[in-house]
Amino acid sequence: MAGNSFGQLFRITTAGESHGPGNVVIIDGVPPGIPLSVDDLQVDLDRRRPGQSRIVTQRNEADTPEILSGVFEGRTTGTSLAILIRNTDQRSRDYSDIQEKYRPGHADYTYDARFGFRDYRGGGRSSARETTARVAAGVVARKLISAAFGGRVVGYVTRVGHVEASISRPEEVTMEQVERLPDGEPNIVRCPDVAAAGQMVELIESMRKQGDSIGGVAEIVASHVPPGLGEPVFDKIKADLAHALFSLPAVLGVEYGIGFGCATMKGSENNDIFVAAAGEKSGGRASISTSSNRHGGMLGGLTSGLPIVLRVAVKPTSSLPQEQPTVTRDGQATTIRTRGRHDPCLLPRFIPMAEAMVAIVLADHWLRFQAQCGQSLAGQLPESGQVPESGHLPD
């Protein structure tokens, strides 16, 4: 029940609403000894923050995190880690209409259908404001996967409306390209194709002027992920990533690798061919790669060692400053115009949210792999399978 927690061994629980006192995350399962400061958390919180540029919501939150527990002398203690991000710029009067009317495309009607009563201010629990908590947790997950296996997660915008970026090698896109244009100015739309980025900004600005909004696509790439993370059946890493990404607001589609493109391919065209990779053997096994990555870095529910490449379709913001027909709670026809401060396109701020969720899934599956196979000596035992006489297993 409740659905406020996610993950098994790296487990996050969030609480908070858009116009309440703040949002909080409790993270369980963080290994002890990871250096962690408020400044570390602030980097990604700033990338997600409202009011960061002219093409996002103008609600102005500093999103300064407070670490309530789980860190001592600058390092995680291994006990539950709690982080609070306070709300300071609520303007709840903007939402008085929403109390009685349903915003088309938003969660008002379904929350009423489920609970019969809701915190309507700023979207309450359904607001993207809740993602502050996840982004803070994502920083911790990033640190864990980076220390454990050099894991790195970078996301960027590939489409806004009809404007599509051209990205030939997803695994080579850097955080620097996502965040800065070649002239050093901030890349406010987070698209590494500079020409497309300019057109995207123009389109988003024209949507804002028209009182409308626009959807788009984000691509997220996780690299240096070792093979074998994930579980064979219900907790396939694809399933957990989809769970993580669909739990973000406004997500209507997730695809991996070639995605829906596989529908028109023959098996002989689609199969990625295994090749021996350069590099040392690991655990007695040869290093194996594939000559292409249509599978998006996951086979049989487990990571293949190739970069995980996925795309997420994000719908246009449903809260609109233009008048639209709707109904009241008691079914009377009426009209509505949302007065809150909204993003004309969710994509620029969606990137750190999606990166955080991917990092959280990888951190969770790394700990699960370690729990089951960390001491596994498959491939390291003597050929007979006998434990050496000393009784000690090889290091």
Ligand code: EPS
């Ligand atoms: C949101 C509605 C707006 C956005 C908010 C998400 O809230 P308000 O009307 O109170 O400004 O600004 O985004 C954030 C504040 C944030 O931090 O992400 C919604 O309905 O989802």
